[in-house]
Amino acid sequence: MARISESKARNGASRRAFLKAGLAGGAMVAAGAAVTRPNPAQAAGDPLITETQDWNRYLGDGVDASPYGSPSQFESHVVRRNVSWLTADPVSSINFTPLHELDGIITPNGVCFERHHAGTAVIDPVEHRLMINGLVETPLVFTMDDLKRFPRENRVYFLECAANSGMEWRGAQLNGCQFTHGMVHCVAYTGVPLKLLLEEAGLKPEGKWLLAEGADASAMTRSIPIEKALDDCMVAFKMNGEALRPEQGYPVRLVVPGWEGNMWVKWLRRLEVGDQPWAQREETSKYTDLHADGTARRHTFVMDVKSVITNPSPQAPVTHGRGQMVLSGIAWSGHGRIKRVDVSLDGGRNWHEARIDGPSLPKALHRFYYDFDWDGSELFLQSRAVDETGQVQPTKDELRAVRGVNSIYHNNGIQTWYVKADGGVENVEVS
Amino acid sequence: MARISESKARNGASRRAFLKAGLAGGAMVAAGAAVTRPNPAQAAGDPLITETQDWNRYLGDGVDASPYGSPSQFESHVVRRNVSWLTADPVSSINFTPLHELDGIITPNGVCFERHHAGTAVIDPVEHRLMINGLVETPLVFTMDDLKRFPRENRVYFLECAANSGMEWRGAQLNGCQFTHGMVHCVAYTGVPLKLLLEEAGLKPEGKWLLAEGADASAMTRSIPIEKALDDCMVAFKMNGEALRPEQGYPVRLVVPGWEGNMWVKWLRRLEVGDQPWAQREETSKYTDLHADGTARRHTFVMDVKSVITNPSPQAPVTHGRGQMVLSGIAWSGHGRIKRVDVSLDGGRNWHEARIDGPSLPKALHRFYYDFDWDGSELFLQSRAVDETGQVQPTKDELRAVRGVNSIYHNNGIQTWYVKADGGVENVEVS
Numbered sequence: 001m002a003r004i005s006e007s008k009a010r011n012g013a014s015r016r017a018f019l020k021a022g023l024a025g026g027a028m029v030a031a032g033a034a035v036t037r038p039n040p041a042q043a044a045g046d047p048l049i050t051e052t053q054d055w056n057r058y059l060g061d062g063v064d065a066s067p068y069g070s071p072s073q074f075e076s077h078v079v080r081r082n083v084s085w086l087t088a089d090p091v092s093s094i095n096f097t098p099l100h101e102l103d104g105i106i107t108p109n110g111v112c113f114e115r116h117h118a119g120t121a122v123i124d125p126v127e128h129r130l131m132i133n134g135l136v137e138t139p140l141v142f143t144m145d146d147l148k149r150f151p152r153e154n155r156v157y158f159l160e161c162a163a164n165s166g167m168e169w170r171g172a173q174l175n176g177c178q179f180t181h182g183m184v185h186c187v188a189y190t191g192v193p194l195k196l197l198l199e200e201a202g203l204k205p206e207g208k209w210l211l212a213e214g215a216d217a218s219a220m221t222r223s224i225p226i227e228k229a230l231d232d233c234m235v236a237f238k239m240n241g242e243a244l245r246p247e248q249g250y251p252v253r254l255v256v257p258g259w260e261g262n263m264w265v266k267w268l269r270r271l272e273v274g275d276q277p278w279a280q281r282e283e284t285s286k287y288t289d290l291h292a293d294g295t296a297r298r299h300t301f302v303m304d305v306k307s308v309i310t311n312p313s314p315q316a317p318v319t320h321g322r323g324q325m326v327l328s329g330i331a332w333s334g335h336g337r338i339k340r341v342d343v344s345l346d347g348g349r350n351w352h353e354a355r356i357d358g359p360s361l362p363k364a365l366h367r368f369y370y371d372f373d374w375d376g377s378e379l380f381l382q383s384r385a386v387d388e389t390g391q392v393q394p395t396k397d398e399l400r401a402v403r404g405v406n407s408i409y410h411n412n413g414i415q416t417w418y419v420k421a422d423g424g425v426e427n428v429e430v431s
Numbered sequence: 432m433a434r435i436s437e438s439k440a441r442n443g444a445s446r447r448a449f450l451k452a453g454l455a456g457g458a459m460v461a462a463g464a465a466v467t468r469p470n471p472a473q474a475a476g477d478p479l480i481t482e483t484q485d486w487n488r489y490l491g492d493g494v495d496a497s498p499y500g501s502p503s504q505f506e507s508h509v510v511r512r513n514v515s516w517l518t519a520d521p522v523s524s525i526n527f528t529p530l531h532e533l534d535g536i537i538t539p540n541g542v543c544f545e546r547h548h549a550g551t552a553v554i555d556p557v558e559h560r561l562m563i564n565g566l567v568e569t570p571l572v573f574t575m576d577d578l579k580r581f582p583r584e585n586r587v588y589f590l591e592c593a594a595n596s597g598m599e600w601r602g603a604q605l606n607g608c609q610f611t612h613g614m615v616h617c618v619a620y621t622g623v624p625l626k627l628l629l630e631e632a633g634l635k636p637e638g639k640w641l642l643a644e645g646a647d648a649s650a651m652t653r654s655i656p657i658e659k660a661l662d663d664c665m666v667a668f669k670m671n672g673e674a675l676r677p678e679q680g681y682p683v684r685l686v687v688p689g690w691e692g693n694m695w696v697k698w699l700r701r702l703e704v705g706d707q708p709w710a711q712r713e714e715t716s717k718y719t720d721l722h723a724d725g726t727a728r729r730h731t732f733v734m735d736v737k738s739v740i741t742n743p744s745p746q747a748p749v750t751h752g753r754g755q756m757v758l759s760g761i762a763w764s765g766h767g768r769i770k771r772v773d774v775s776l777d778g779g780r781n782w783h784e785a786r787i788d789g790p791s792l793p794k795a796l797h798r799f800y801y802d803f804d805w806d807g808s809e810l811f812l813q814s815r816a817v818d819e820t821g822q823v824q825p826t827k828d829e830l831r832a833v834r835g836v837n838s839i840y841h842n843n844g845i846q847t848w849y850v851k852a853d854g855g856v857e858n859v860e861v862s
Contacts, residue, residue, distance in 0.1 A: 055698070060648065062551075067511050069540060071677075075673070120491040120493075152757060241536075247500060
């Protein structure tokens with residue numbers, strides 16, 4: 001920021017003084033602590049200043065312009081991004097949450113990452129049905145109106161694709177946290193506890209597993225242990241207050257807190273109760289990792305403790321030079337709350353406790369900050385999260401030592417960003 | 432919901448059985464507890480069923496269709512609504528949050544109500560400046576980049592226009608909670624504590640008031656006591672994770688938790704420290720109420736404890752007939768958390784404690800539910816909130832007895848909805 005002279009600010013021409021001082025200030029802020037007076041020459045009357053900053057000379061649009069609002073024209077770069085090389089087919093595709101442009105713990109509905117196996121199903125809620133069948137006393141079919149007559153709950157949960165950070169198993173590959181970690185979002189859900197619907201149908205004693213099935217063309221199906229279904233799963237119809245978005249399963253999806261995103265079946269149409277897991281395509285050919293010896297890790301449902309620094313990061317370099325810097329990031333765990341996040345500026349040699357700010361809710365994103373003065377030297381930034389069960393985020397090398405490098409899913413290793421002296425940031429590995 | 436026969440659900444044609452049972456179920460659900468088997472005749476093969484419900488026969492759009500997403504085509508009725516009769520000029524106008532279509536405590540950015548006194552200012556964040564001047568040691572000018580170098584916080588707060596429910600002072604007038612109570616929204620803000628910026632400038636001991644000024648054509652200006660500024664005010668640049676929306680003050684607004692919305696100056700460009708309040712236009716000609724004797728209530732900043740039932744309500748009648756019903760609503764207080772909400776079905780004669788579900792955060796919306804079986808008789812629905820300081824939401828008559836009927840602002844009286852036997856709902860008053 002820039003100092004301004006008291007006389008300029010307080011005299012009759014305060015508006016003009018403000019604008020001139022402002023521009024000078026913007027130009028002269030470089031080294032953080034360097035607070036300067038405006039350059040009188042710069043403040044001498046560039047017509048551009050009044051032309052671009054005199055917003056209060058013009059009436060704006062009234063409220064009719066946006067019955068459903070949109071972001072500012074100056075934020076058009078804040079979007080989900082697809083990468084064509086990751087999926088073969090345009091309808092079996094993925095895009096990524098722009099984590100480096102966000103803050104807090106809520107992901108706005110417009111930028112929640114998507115993953116489809118057969119594109120977005122477009123479903124008329126009046127026609128949609130949810131069936132519960134299998135090992136139940138009374139098979140049932142629910143309309144959406146039926147579902148909305150059961151007691152509801154509201155919960156904030158992260159959803160992370162099991163493949164998030166998957167490309168990084170074999171080294172630093174993607175230049176930006178949107179691409180390395182952007183298969184995660186965190187939303188406030190409203191829905192009915194799954195337990196209530198299962199109780200309505202009446203579980204038979206031999207019912208131990210649940211098959212959740214989607215109404216899209218991939219007929220997404222996943223097996224879920226009945227204990228989880230009766231614990232904290234939800235049948236959700238709202239996200240962040242409004243109806244689910246089409247790409248998030250409108251009109252109804254399963255919420256499986258803390259567990260891999262693929263299990264949160266979208267466009268939910270059927271829940272079958274059985275006595276054993278099903279081994280459907282999406283839990284065998286995919287969403288199963290191979291150890292180094294070729295044996296498979298099965299039923300790797302929980303998303304373990306993880307974190308990433310979102311700012312600075314490759315897509316959000318340091319542009320302000322040395323001095324006061326806000327380092328920010330997100331942390332989460334499928335086991336519960338985050339208890340602590342530590343940050344390293346030197347690739348893991350020294351650690352500093354970060355400040356977690358905002359609601360701390362179980363199985364939700366946590367926002368952390370580390371405020372420090374940058375001396376302009378190179379940094380190797382890392383964050384390491386610890387959850388309330390005591391689990392500590394591992395390094396990538398620690399993960400590889402246990403699981404080999406055949407995995408795609410469940411990479412919760414520590415991410416390193418290399419901040420160069422010019423403020424540019426790269427994805428690197430340190431060991 | 433409807434029972435289905437086990438054999439149908441489990442045989443090879445389970446998909447078809449599901450669809451038929453579903454349609455029959457939807458048609459036969461009427462009296463809540465009446466769970467029925469599908470009519471075999473109805474399930475005999477209507478071609479319409481497969482045509483409208485076979486979403487899984489068609490691939491959907493891939494992720495490229497929506498780099499920034501939008502609601503479902505089936506939710507196009509969920510929008511803010513302007514009413515032309517309330518404001519004379521299209522740029523000095525207001526619209527309303529569709530409360531009856533929402534749930535939980537977060538208002539999505541696309542439907543947060545708007546109030547402008549000169550339309551929405553369109554501001555380039557690179558050019559924007561925030562000045563702090565007046566009774567400070569060092570007047571300062573901040574760029575947006577400067578602001579983002581200060582430590583941040585994340586807080587969820589409601590914002591309520593002082594005029595919310597203003598038309599109801601003189602009786603039940605507007606048919607829908609969107610219009611009676613929709614000048615409120617609740618959002619997660621990210622920003623810098625105002626205290627840090629004032630400390631950077633250095634408050635002089637005689638600085639007791641703050642003037643906040645907007646960069647729009649109305650140059651919105653409000654006086655704020657310095658104690659509030661140093662307590663919990665924020666200079667916010669993000670809402671619900673992403674940049675402020677243009678109509679909410681992009682790129683930066685003041686957040687004045689629990690106090691009337693007009694003080695949350697949008698497009699914030701200047702903060703002047705003074706030794707007394709300013710008595711600007713927006714705090715004299717407006718945002719001041721007259722008692723019955725003509726004397727003015729000044730500095731009525733805090734929004735008192737309040738609640739409203741959002742469902743059922745005139746825009747959301749009961750369509751499912753008697754039986755299991757979810758009554759839902761929101762409660763809030765500028766004094767802190769909501770401790771309790773009671774609901775009456777008979778116009779205030781008997782009260783039942785509602786269930787508050789979801790995060791309970793100070794000066795934020797709280798979501799409440801009351802689940803009951805409706806016998807189909809007429810109801811006079813009311814909700815009454817109590818906050819953690821012990822303040823109890825008054826009846827409208829209690830308010831009128833104290834303040835007369837010259838007021839427009841600060842009507843936090845209890846709202847009554849009349850539910851008719853056919854499920855239709857009207858705005859009424861009972862005494």
